[in-house]
Amino acid sequence: MSILDQIIDDTRELVATRKKETPVQELEQRPFYTDREPLSLVEALKSRGMSFICEVKKASPSKGVIREPFRPAQIAQSYVKHGANAISVLTEPNHFQGSLQNLAWIRAHVEDVPLMRKDFIIDPYQLVEARAVGADAVLLIATALDARQLRHLHQAATDLGLDCLVEVYALDDLDKIDFDQVSILGVNNRDLNTFEVDVDNSLRIFEHVPRNVGRVSESGLSDPATLVRLRQNGVNGVLIGEHFMRAEDPGQALDDLRNEAKEIAMQQA
Numbered sequence: 001m002s003i004l005d006q007i008i009d010d011t012r013e014l015v016a017t018r019k020k021e022t023p024v025q026e027l028e029q030r031p032f033y034t035d036r037e038p039l040s041l042v043e044a045l046k047s048r049g050m051s052f053i054c055e056v057k058k059a060s061p062s063k064g065v066i067r068e069p070f071r072p073a074q075i076a077q078s079y080v081k082h083g084a085n086a087i088s089v090l091t092e093p094n095h096f097q098g099s100l101q102n103l104a105w106i107r108a109h110v111e112d113v114p115l116m117r118k119d120f121i122i123d124p125y126q127l128v129e130a131r132a133v134g135a136d137a138v139l140l141i142a143t144a145l146d147a148r149q150l151r152h153l154h155q156a157a158t159d160l161g162l163d164c165l166v167e168v169y170a171l172d173d174l175d176k177i178d179f180d181q182v183s184i185l186g187v188n189n190r191d192l193n194t195f196e197v198d199v200d201n202s203l204r205i206f207e208h209v210p211r212n213v214g215r216v217s218e219s220g221l222s223d224p225a226t227l228v229r230l231r232q233n234g235v236n237g238v239l240i241g242e243h244f245m246r247a248e249d250p251g252q253a254l255d256d257l258r259n260e261a262k263e264i265a266m267q268q269a
């Protein structure tokens with residue numbers, strides 16, 4: 001069984017338990033759900049240069065614990081201070097040590113930058129949970145869904161005002177995607193069997209994606225020259241977790257990476 005299958009199985013159990021503990025009607029009465037309009041992730045990624053989705057990630061299946069002590073609100077505030085375009089918050093508990101509470105804490109400290117719930121979404125209930133803790137957007141992993149589920153979850157998220165970053169790992173995942181519906185596509189560079197990362201996976205897959213779709217490269221990114229190469233090949237955004245999580249000040253690490261990439265681009269011009 002692949003790690004993705006394992007995580008999806010665990011998520012199915014978790015969602016069943018949560019539905020019993022907290023009915024949808026209760027989530028729909030939470031202040032973030034009733035009183036707050038979600039921000040647009042699509043708009044936040046429309047900058048002229050490379051956009052940065054900065055991740056708040058304590059641990060991962062490939063690396064174990066990455067950051068200890070882990071202070072989600074402080075990390076997010078540092079990202080905001082240094083100009084992150086959006087923040088991805090891992091909420092999956094069993095494999096990434098994330099939580100919905102972390103997202104709610106971050107929302108309480110970050111008003112104007114979109115927050116994406118990064119989890120393994122398989123059920124519309126999780127979209128309502130996302131809204132109830134103050135998320136603006138969600139990740140939908142095409143690899144873990146069939147075409148009908150993907151279309152249905154995307155529509156349900158849109159109906160709730162949540163933007164979607166649709167993620168693929170392989171070229172044949174594109175067969176499931178309706179590009180009249182999907183406006184931001186992420187390609188994950190991590191091989192789910194070996195955990196190795198290959199940035200060229202993004203470039204290979206984006207060649208087959210319509211021009212008007214926003215393009216985000218995900219995982220294993222830390223080298224400024226690679227960011228320049230991705231930008232020169234039409235990639236609009238990057239999703240970066242581990243590199244920032246290992247820095248003393250994650251926002252400063254964002255600033256440094258962005259400045260180094262700008263310098264390389266200027267030298268090449």
Ligand SMILES: O=C(O)c1ccccc1NCC(=O)[C@H](O)[C@H](O)COP(=O)(O)O
Pocket residue numbers: 003004055057060061062063188190192195218219220221239240241242243
């Ligand atoms: O990070 C993992 O080990 C992992 C394993 C299996 C499925 C997903 C996984 N990560 C989720 C992500 O997509 C990353 O957190 C995200 O792209 C940031 O990657 P990185 O910059 O390498 O932390």
